[in-house]
Amino acid sequence: xxxxxxxxxxxxxxxxxxxxxxxxxxxxxxxxxxxxxxxxxxxxxxxxxxxxxxxxxxxxxxxxxxxxxxxxxxxxxxxxxxxxxxxxxxxxxxxxxxxxxxxxxxxxxxxxxxxxxxxxxxxxxxxxxxxxxxxxxxxxxxxxxxxxxxxxxxxxxxxxxxxxxxxxxxxxxxxxxxxxxxxxxxxxxxxxxxxxxxxxxxxxxxxxxxxxxxxxxxxxxxxxxxxxxxxxxxxxxxxxxxxxxxxxxxxxxxxxxxxxxxxxxxxxxxxxxxxxxxxxxxxxxxxxxxxxxxxxxxxxxxxxxxxxxxxxxxxxxxxxxxxxxxxxxxxxxxxxxxxxxxxxxxxxxxxxxxxxxxxxxxxxxxxxxxxxxxxxxxxxxxxxxxxxxxxxxxxxxxxxxxxxxxxxxxxxxxxxxxxxxxxxxxxxxxxxxxxxxxxxxxxxxxxxxxxxxxx
Numbered sequence: 001x002x003x004x005x006x007x008x009x010x011x012x013x014x015x016x017x018x019x020x021x022x023x024x025x026x027x028x029x030x031x032x033x034x035x036x037x038x039x040x041x042x043x044x045x046x047x048x049x050x051x052x053x054x055x056x057x058x059x060x061x062x063x064x065x066x067x068x069x070x071x072x073x074x075x076x077x078x079x080x081x082x083x084x085x086x087x088x089x090x091x092x093x094x095x096x097x098x099x100x101x102x103x104x105x106x107x108x109x110x111x112x113x114x115x116x117x118x119x120x121x122x123x124x125x126x127x128x129x130x131x132x133x134x135x136x137x138x139x140x141x142x143x144x145x146x147x148x149x150x151x152x153x154x155x156x157x158x159x160x161x162x163x164x165x166x167x168x169x170x171x172x173x174x175x176x177x178x179x180x181x182x183x184x185x186x187x188x189x190x191x192x193x194x195x196x197x198x199x200x201x202x203x204x205x206x207x208x209x210x211x212x213x214x215x216x217x218x219x220x221x222x223x224x225x226x227x228x229x230x231x232x233x234x235x236x237x238x239x240x241x242x243x244x245x246x247x248x249x250x251x252x253x254x255x256x257x258x259x260x261x262x263x264x265x266x267x268x269x270x271x272x273x274x275x276x277x278x279x280x281x282x283x284x285x286x287x288x289x290x291x292x293x294x295x296x297x298x299x300x301x302x303x304x305x306x307x308x309x310x311x312x313x314x315x316x317x318x319x320x321x322x323x324x325x326x327x328x329x330x331x332x333x334x335x336x337x338x339x340x341x342x343x344x345x346x347x348x349x350x351x352x353x354x355x356x357x358x359x360x361x362x363x364x365x366x367x368x369x370x371x372x373x374x375x376x377x378x379x380x381x382x383x384x385x386x387x388x389x390x391x392x393x394x395x396x397x398x399x400x401x402x403x404x405x406x407x408x409x410x411x412x413x414x415x416x417x418x419x420x421x422x423x424x425x426x427x428x429x430x431x432x433x434x435x436x437x438x439x440x441x442x443x444x445x446x447x448x449x450x451x452x453x454x455x
Contacts, residue, residue: 043101096267110291114405115229226408
């Protein structure tokens with residue numbers, strides 16, 4: 001191919017000029033990011049209110065760790081901002097928000113404090129209640145009118161170790177101890193898992209029941225290294241307690257009940273199919289650590305520009321090349337994680353609007369990506385803490401709390417990386433796939449193991 005001659009080359013390399021010999025102005029083009037079409041006005045409003053609460057939440061986070069729960073002031077502030085209404089259906093006076101809105105709101109709470117983010121995440125559990133008999137749903141709704149905090153929390157609903165139930169006339173006698181009842185100090189009702197002898201009642205041998213206070217007690221056992229303010233205490237029923245039949249549901253009925261929920265309740269989040277709902281839970285979980293990574297970076301930049309390094313002759317840590325590299329790397333890690341989670345959240349809302357769900361293979365890969373993004377955020381938090389050094393370890397410093405909370409959060413089953421990688425690697429290498437939640441809720445074709453009372 002021949003090259004253009006010199007006159008043509010000069011013409012191509014010389015920019016055109018307008019009147020007076022000036023370069024013409026480019027056409028006016030709007031700049032700036034284009035927001036997701038799945039963010040709603042209600043979601044933006046709640047996120048803005050929550051952002052205004054960041055100073056209060058951080059100020060009281062240490063007291064929340066001490067008492068093992070959100071402080072009354074923070075709990076009321078979250079309630080007033082609409083946090084506990086964001087996943088309630090419109091029929092309950094809530095917003096029924098979709099996945100993208102939840103990612104934004106919970107992410108902002110995570111910037112303030114991991115426990116506050118987890119408190120919002122727990123609110124998604126109201127959908128488990130709404131799948132039950134309308135009679136118990138109406139009971140909880142009426143009883144929780146004016147209640148500050150979550151109407152209902154769950155404990156060991158789908159776990160391997162649950163409580164014990166036996167069928168009696170008109171209902172069930174139950175007893176046991178259930179772990180990880182997040183928000184238990186703030187709730188009015190609790191949903192717990194039970195096992196029963198399937199010979200006495202048609203079903204799988206596994207079910208859930210709903211209990212009001214004071215039919216259960218909150219055990220003082222939430223003494224942990226991270227997410228201390230989540231009130232994830234155990235719930236205990238020491239003496240057999242009667243539960244009416246309408247407050248029970250066999251686990252085998254959940255898929256059908258979730259599939260029918262869109263006919264009874266309104267809001268984008270209530271149009272989701274079953275797999276989309278599971279993905280939303282994982283996204284909301286990962287949103288907390290994404291927010292914590294952003295919060296850590298914010299604290300890092302503020303502190304690094306005030307503190308002097310211990311062993312290098314720079315005026316501040318922020319003047320160190322290594323600190324600048326760490327900040328840049330952390331920013332990239334956070335942005336990559338955010339893009340991953342935002343893209344998945346948008347896809348959930350888009351498919352929901354189109355009446356479509358996800359295949360098992362898609363859900364498996366998405367769960368892996370969500371777990372990877374969450375763990376990448378934890379890596380960013382650890383990088384920033386190590387870079388700024390020992391000044392971060394004081395209990396008054398938010399960075400050390402972000403480090404501890406992120407470690408506990410990424411231990412949560414929904415976003416543990418290695419199990420998710422194994423599930424996908426197994427499929428890629430041609431091995432038979434595992435059943436969803438195969439470790440948590442095994443198939444039960446025989447009489448379940450019945451132990452003595454769990455105290």
